[in-house]
Amino acid sequence: MQNNQADINWQCARLDELSTAQQYAIFSTRSEVFVVEQNCVFQEMDGLDLDAVHVIGWAGDNVVAAYLRIVAPGIKFDEPSLGRVITSKNFRGGGAGKTLIAEGIRQLERIYPGQAIRIGAQAYLEKFYGSFGFKTVTDIYLEDDIPHIDMVRPAGGV
Known part of the structure; x- marks a missing residue:
């Protein structure tokens, strides 16, 4: 069942600005997608969340439709990065993922103006x-047994 992305409210916040229920919803949804759906056993909460900026698409009280986090430059990569990108199962196929990436880029450029953006x-x-203007910069590599590539979006976009 697809839900209407017009019903999604976007928020950009640090973890300590979110309620306990919102934090729980985020981590529960991330675990549902990355660990359960992808059948991937790994330490999903990796220590980067406390300093990250979180972009959340809320579909009602504490229901995560889409989510990503922004990690500062020099933490995971030299560039600031978008990561832990998810669209919840009920919101796939309706454009929520595209809106999420556009919002993530917009927020990252606001926080770290004039910098390239990297994603794994x-x-x-x-x-x-x-x-969205990202270019592949690595060969395929395995991360948690899933094929990945690093991609960079130059400062200023496409």
Whole structure:
């Protein structure tokens, strides 16, 4: 069942600006997608969330439709990065993922103006991220047994 992305309210916040229920919803949804759906056993909460900026698409009280986090430059990559990108199952196929990436880029450029953006993308999403101006900069590598590539979007966009 697809939900209407017009019903999604976007928020950009640090973890300590979110309620306990909102934090729980985020981590529960991330675990549902990355650990359960992708059948991937790994430490999903990796220590980067406390200092990250979180972009959340809320579909009602504490229901995560889409989510990503922005990690500062020099933490995971030299560039600031978008990561932990998810669209919840009920919101896939309706444009929420595209809106999420556009909002993530907008927020990252507001926080870190004039900088390139790096992502560690699942390889099958190369064309999707390419549509936002990201260019592949590495060969395919395995991360948690899933093929990934690094992609960079130059400062200033496409």
